[in-house]
Amino acid sequence: MVRVELPYHLRQLAGVNGEVSLEVPGVVTIAAVIDALEARFPMLQGTIRDHATGERRRLLRFFACEDDLSFSPPDAPLPDAVARGGEPFIILGAIAGG
Amino acid sequence: MSGVRVLVGTRKGAFILTSDGRRRNWDVSAPQFGGWQFYHLKGSPVDPNRIYASQSSDWFGQTLQRSSDGGKSWETVGNKLLYDGVPGMHQWYDGTAHPWEFKRVWHLEPSLTDPDTVYAGVEDAALFKSSDGGATWTELSGLRGHSTSAQWGPGAGGMCLHTILIDPSNHDRLYVAISAAGAFRSDDGGATWKPITKGLHSKHLPVPDAEIGHCVHRIAMHRSRPQTLFMQKHWDVMRTDDGGESWQKISGNLPTDFGFVIDVHAHQPETIFVVPIKSDSEHYPLDGRLQVFRSRTGGTEWEPLTKGLPQDDCYVNVLREAMAVDALDACGIYFGTTGGQVYASTDEGNSWNAIVRDLPPVLSVEVQTI
Numbered sequence: 001m002v003r004v005e006l007p008y009h010l011r012q013l014a015g016v017n018g019e020v021s022l023e024v025p026g027v028v029t030i031a032a033v034i035d036a037l038e039a040r041f042p043m044l045q046g047t048i049r050d051h052a053t054g055e056r057r058r059l060l061r062f063f064a065c066e067d068d069l070s071f072s073p074p075d076a077p078l079p080d081a082v083a084r085g086g087e088p089f090i091i092l093g094a095i096a097g098g
Numbered sequence: 099m100s101g102v103r104v105l106v107g108t109r110k111g112a113f114i115l116t117s118d119g120r121r122r123n124w125d126v127s128a129p130q131f132g133g134w135q136f137y138h139l140k141g142s143p144v145d146p147n148r149i150y151a152s153q154s155s156d157w158f159g160q161t162l163q164r165s166s167d168g169g170k171s172w173e174t175v176g177n178k179l180l181y182d183g184v185p186g187m188h189q190w191y192d193g194t195a196h197p198w199e200f201k202r203v204w205h206l207e208p209s210l211t212d213p214d215t216v217y218a219g220v221e222d223a224a225l226f227k228s229s230d231g232g233a234t235w236t237e238l239s240g241l242r243g244h245s246t247s248a249q250w251g252p253g254a255g256g257m258c259l260h261t262i263l264i265d266p267s268n269h270d271r272l273y274v275a276i277s278a279a280g281a282f283r284s285d286d287g288g289a290t291w292k293p294i295t296k297g298l299h300s301k302h303l304p305v306p307d308a309e310i311g312h313c314v315h316r317i318a319m320h321r322s323r324p325q326t327l328f329m330q331k332h333w334d335v336m337r338t339d340d341g342g343e344s345w346q347k348i349s350g351n352l353p354t355d356f357g358f359v360i361d362v363h364a365h366q367p368e369t370i371f372v373v374p375i376k377s378d379s380e381h382y383p384l385d386g387r388l389q390v391f392r393s394r395t396g397g398t399e400w401e402p403l404t405k406g407l408p409q410d411d412c413y414v415n416v417l418r419e420a421m422a423v424d425a426l427d428a429c430g431i432y433f434g435t436t437g438g439q440v441y442a443s444t445d446e447g448n449s450w451n452a453i454v455r456d457l458p459p460v461l462s463v464e465v466q467t468i
Contacts (some may be wrong), residue, residue, distance in 0.1 A: 009133055009158060013174065043174035047158040051178050052200060059157040093157045 107136030175232035219259035294342025348397025434460025
């Protein structure tokens, strides 16, 4: 199971507390994790990746294993520790704005 | 009719204010989706428990909520509002061509007959329609495909489609307004559109009487006279009596005719309300005095309504979606401010009380008489 940490507002929208655990089929990539997340929580569709472009929303960042993966290719495999569930995949909202 | 429900969209969540028909004591809900922007909420006229809400965030984009129990609970519905085909270009602030980019939903207009049908006006300007309760959306792309669309440009608030009016006597007739493109009418259910700007004069335009480019802030209609529309333009208050074929200025004795809101009395189609704002450079009331102006003659002759409103040191704004009326007798008028107050009058504007004083900045106010 892959562990995903969501920012507060997306946890509220999805109606979850704490981390989300997901079964991710195949190679565990950023795209595969978000696909699995959106399949389980359809209300999150379009909130992490823009519907029109498929791109990460610009005020969100992706982290795992103390690395910023925001600019990694969406189809690149995530670290083994994330794929095995040892470390979470973190979706973080920018600390910005009012 | 036993009560009133006021749907308030703010910068940091939605709030629902309820009262019985006397409108003296109000219950203020906890924030709904606190921290999210709610540009607009509106209930279905045929099923008041069906409410649609535009929820957005600079971080997470646009989502849409639907309630089937009057706002007690919410369901996230579809947010895939994709432009039909290649989005194309419109005019940017500096006159250069700029690609159409979806930003948010400014206005939701439920059908007059079907609670599952709702229109959405969005930034960058386009009109969408859902016939399945918001699950899926289709652009009515005849509007954005109009031959003038490359000339459309944003106002200071963005290029937003904010007004959607459905003619109650002919549901194929729709009106929309876009800041700063102007006003448009469709007579075929939204398939094709024509600009309805004859008579509008905007001195900031290179050609003040141009067909396109007017910064229309709001249009209001009384359902008994759908040929008559009242417009608060950037500057100027206007009316038409022929479905927008021609407009006449009705600013009359207003102390300033800049403003955002305009609305019509529920039972008197020639009684209208505006909130004059000092200028487009200073978005607050004249002389620090919050005044609603009422005309009982369909414009031109206006009277200030100040009882109960702050008359010293008041520098709030009243945004374009933030005024509405109820259908009780006497008609109630409601408006919200960027200072977080929601004011109500239960005597046609003669006196005012704050229902609530300290909400986040108010973006929209809609009223349901239930």
